[in-house]
Amino acid sequence: MRFExxxxxxxxxxxxxxxxxxxxxLAPWITPADPFAQNLEARMxxxxxxxxxxxxxxLGSDQLGRDYFSRLIYGxxxxxxxxxxxxxxxxxxxxxxxVVGGFFGGRVDAVVMFIITCRLSIxxxxxxxxxxxxxxxxxxxxxxxxxxxxxERFAVVARTTTMQxxxxxxxxxAWAAGCSLPHILLREVLPNIVHHLIVVAxxxxxxxxxxxxxxxxLGLGVPxxxxxxxxxxxxxxxxxxxxxxxxxxxxxxxxVLVLGINLLGDGLRDRLGAARDA
Amino acid sequence: xxxxxxxxxxxxxxRQSTGVFGTDRMIRAVDGVSFAVEAGSCLGIxxxxxxxxxxxxxxxxxxxxxxxxxxxxxxQSLADMDRKSRARLIQPVFQDPFSSLNPRRRIRDIVxxxxxxQGIATRERASRVEEMLVRVGLPGAIADRxxxxxxxxxxxxxxxxxxxxLRPRIxxxxxxxxxxxxxxxxxxxxxxxxxRRDLGLTYVFISHNLAVVEHISDRVAVMYLGRMVEQAGTxxxxxxxxxxxxxxxxxxxxxxxxxxxxxxxxxxDSYPDPANVPPGCRFHPRCPIAEARCAVETPQPxxxxxxxxxxxxx
Numbered sequence: 001m002r003f004e005x006x007x008x009x010x011x012x013x014x015x016x017x018x019x020x021x022x023x024x025x026l027a028p029w030i031t032p033a034d035p036f037a038q039n040l041e042a043r044m045x046x047x048x049x050x051x052x053x054x055x056x057x058x059l060g061s062d063q064l065g066r067d068y069f070s071r072l073i074y075g076x077x078x079x080x081x082x083x084x085x086x087x088x089x090x091x092x093x094x095x096x097x098x099v100v101g102g103f104f105g106g107r108v109d110a111v112v113m114f115i116i117t118c119r120l121s122i123x124x125x126x127x128x129x130x131x132x133x134x135x136x137x138x139x140x141x142x143x144x145x146x147x148x149x150x151x152e153r154f155a156v157v158a159r160t161t162t163m164q165x166x167x168x169x170x171x172x173x174a175w176a177a178g179c180s181l182p183h184i185l186l187r188e189v190l191p192n193i194v195h196h197l198i199v200v201a202x203x204x205x206x207x208x209x210x211x212x213x214x215x216x217x218l219g220l221g222v223p224x225x226x227x228x229x230x231x232x233x234x235x236x237x238x239x240x241x242x243x244x245x246x247x248x249x250x251x252x253x254x255x256v257l258v259l260g261i262n263l264l265g266d267g268l269r270d271r272l273g274a275a276r277d278a
Numbered sequence: 279x280x281x282x283x284x285x286x287x288x289x290x291x292x293r294q295s296t297g298v299f300g301t302d303r304m305i306r307a308v309d310g311v312s313f314a315v316e317a318g319s320c321l322g323i324x325x326x327x328x329x330x331x332x333x334x335x336x337x338x339x340x341x342x343x344x345x346x347x348x349x350x351x352x353x354q355s356l357a358d359m360d361r362k363s364r365a366r367l368i369q370p371v372f373q374d375p376f377s378s379l380n381p382r383r384r385i386r387d388i389v390x391x392x393x394x395x396q397g398i399a400t401r402e403r404a405s406r407v408e409e410m411l412v413r414v415g416l417p418g419a420i421a422d423r424x425x426x427x428x429x430x431x432x433x434x435x436x437x438x439x440x441x442x443x444l445r446p447r448i449x450x451x452x453x454x455x456x457x458x459x460x461x462x463x464x465x466x467x468x469x470x471x472x473x474r475r476d477l478g479l480t481y482v483f484i485s486h487n488l489a490v491v492e493h494i495s496d497r498v499a500v501m502y503l504g505r506m507v508e509q510a511g512t513x514x515x516x517x518x519x520x521x522x523x524x525x526x527x528x529x530x531x532x533x534x535x536x537x538x539x540x541x542x543x544x545x546x547d548s549y550p551d552p553a554n555v556p557p558g559c560r561f562h563p564r565c566p567i568a569e570a571r572c573a574v575e576t577p578q579p580x581x582x583x584x585x586x587x588x589x590x591x592x
Contacts, residue, residue, distance in 0.1 A: 178392065
């Protein structure tokens with residue numbers, strides 16, 4: 001019974017993440033309207049199932065009369081793009097540090113641990129806010145700021161798993177066979193820790209998407225009129241008492257995406273772990 | 279007699295940290311070990327767990343640097359060789375074929391790895407891998423499988439194929455059969471023996487299983503607490519063990535006779551702490567024939583009826 005639920009949860013995660021990714025990629029072809037086109041005559045139209053809703057705007061329109069459904073779809077693009085790029089950037093930093101520290105041990109490891117500890121002592125949101133407010137907000141700045149900050153979990157996991165792998169005999173065999181160090185790290189160590197790192201990647205992706213939304217909400221994420229979900233929530237907060245759906249639509253979208261990514265990560269952890277034991 | 283490998287006074291010291299306030303303890307895992315292995319022969323090294331057998335294997339493979347002493351392979355010092363040329367001379371076969379094969383790589387790639395490290399072209403690699411797999415008695419279809427799809431015996435054959443694909447002169451076998459089922463042990467042992475004869479290999483064969491060592495070795499060395507206490511030809515050593523430790527080891531072998539129970543070998547205490555080696559003869563606290571001077575005088579290696587032993591009394 002419990003196992004069945006897990007299967008269902010994993011399937012749901014896959015469907016949500018793949019669905020949103022697909023929507024993000026196909027955005028220009030599936031949006032019914034231009035997400036930037038304002039129409040002041042059609043402001044704050046409620047979604048189709050509410051009183052006063054109409055077929056042209058399935059999810060209604062915002063305070064400037066832009067089609068909410070189209071903006072939501074373009075917002076998925078921003079979220080997925082930021083999530084992916086941040087994970088690539090932070091993964092590259094964290095995995096490199098972790099594998100090097102875990103494999104060599106001793107003083108190298110002490111240096112890596114020191115760098116990780118330094119990073120852990122930095123308040124994430126505060127630094128992100130400071131950097132963005134100094135450099136100015138753009139998609140690139142948000143990606144790099146988060147990418148340079150969110151690597152510590154990659155580093156910790158890569159380090160401990162590398163330490164477990166490096167004492168195994170196949171590493172000794174590769175060493176005795178005269179394999180080069182890059183070969184040993186990339187071909188012998190990395191493939192045997194990558195299933196742990198995939199799980200970290202899903203967690204970090206969800207976190208990056210939430211942080212981008214938080215930064216955008218504070219007005220320091222991607223600049224308007226780009227339709228980020230966080231920005232949509234921020235713009236909607238002035239109207240939430242009179243038309244609560246303006247804040248609920250992007251809020252629910254964000255919740256569903258983060259939930260989907262987390263379900264996917266949990267499922268992958270169970271699956272990849274089981275595959276290894278078999 | 280040509281000597282394939284000569285070890286002169288090899289010593290390996292490890293530093294063991296004892297916390298913030300303690301001084302570090304020095305552990306001599308291998309302590310002044312000397313021996314020579316004739317080309318084409320097999321030296322068996324036996325001893326209890328913790329006696330330094332595996333550390334010695336790692337020293338010979340160059341996986342660990344010696345703290346002092348030297349290891350000569352065909353007259354060349356191991357320390358002066360780079361890893362690639364060392365790999366062409368010496369290859370390992372490890373104990374556990376479940377951890378000695380990378381679970382994420384196909385058998386073909388595992389066996390080809392040493393060739394790849396030497397920069398041999400892809401096409402030649404493929405033919406040499408195929409030839410080697412046949413040689414160790416594996417069907418060619420196995421090349422595309424992952425280690426998890428193979429049995430323990432098959433995995434150990436793959437490990438042997440990987441060790442021999444470079445045609446090394448010396449193979450260091452670190453307990454190559456102890457992780458296997460008894461029925462498979464004999465097959466692997468016979469395969470190793472056959473390959474040695476066909477390819478003219480020299481073996482350093484480490485095991486705690488006396489029967490296995492007796493079967494495959496020409497000479498046997500007995501290790502105790504990092505030192506070699508007795509070395510002799512296999513038949514000689516098993517027929518007439520001289521050192522009291524060797525005698526106790528041979529007496530400890532279980533007989534198939536169920537009524538006899540577990541033999542009392544008179545060793546008494548458990549294995550001593552390698553960080554705290556007893557003074558004098560390091561075997562004296564457990565030795566059944568020890569005298570007062572054994573606790574003071576350190577025995578030097580000497581020759582006795584063709585046995586090289588370290589004992590004051592024998």
